[in-house]
Amino acid sequence: MQQNARRSTISPFSGARKFPRRVGHNPEKTSRMTHPTPQPAGAGATDPWNGASDYIRVILRDIVTEAHVGLHPWERHPERPTRLVVNVEMFAALHGPAATTAQGLIDYDPIRDALKAWPSRPHTDLLETLVDELVGLCFRHPAVQACRVSVLKPDIFNEAAAAGVEVYRRREAAAAGSTVA
Numbered sequence: 001m002q003q004n005a006r007r008s009t010i011s012p013f014s015g016a017r018k019f020p021r022r023v024g025h026n027p028e029k030t031s032r033m034t035h036p037t038p039q040p041a042g043a044g045a046t047d048p049w050n051g052a053s054d055y056i057r058v059i060l061r062d063i064v065t066e067a068h069v070g071l072h073p074w075e076r077h078p079e080r081p082t083r084l085v086v087n088v089e090m091f092a093a094l095h096g097p098a099a100t101t102a103q104g105l106i107d108y109d110p111i112r113d114a115l116k117a118w119p120s121r122p123h124t125d126l127l128e129t130l131v132d133e134l135v136g137l138c139f140r141h142p143a144v145q146a147c148r149v150s151v152l153k154p155d156i157f158n159e160a161a162a163a164g165v166e167v168y169r170r171r172e173a174a175a176a177g178s179t180v181a
Contacts (some may be wrong), residue, residue, distance in 0.1 A: 054094040091146040
């Protein structure tokens with residue numbers, strides 16, 4: 001495939017596919033992934049997100065965007081941003097029906113807006129930096145008590161569907177200053 005054939009002016013948020021499918025890539029393998037309920041080490045039955053209590057999980061799945069990210073010299077070309085696939089899950093306690101009022105709504109628009117701005121942001125060395133920023137956005141909503149964020153590079157290795165970073169963070173850990181990187 002020619003390098004210039006991969007570029008187009010269609011936005012990743014327009015709904016149109018910006019990049020051609022990779023040879024041998026199975027979209028069912030990555031786009032229909034399910035994640036088990038998070039079980040942080042040592043949390044056991046006291047973790048509210050283990051299924052013992054009611055909770056709501058707000059999901060943004062398989063958002064495709066671009067950013068200038070990476071440590072390798074070949075990832076540092078400003079004319080070639082890296083395609084990224086982002087997944088965000090926000091967990092909150094559920095008291096009553098999930099859709100009673102907009103007041104308790106966990107709004108995912110701020111996260112989507114941040115992702116739309118990634119193509120124009122300066123170069124970032126680590127995916128972990130991007131993940132930490134998204135975790136911070138998740139916890140701006142006071143009801144969110146935990147989140148799972150992953151940022152994947154689907155085009156980094158020919159033999160893998162993607163390579164990247166995923167974290168599961170509880171609000172207490174984030175408040176204590178814990179970071180990924």
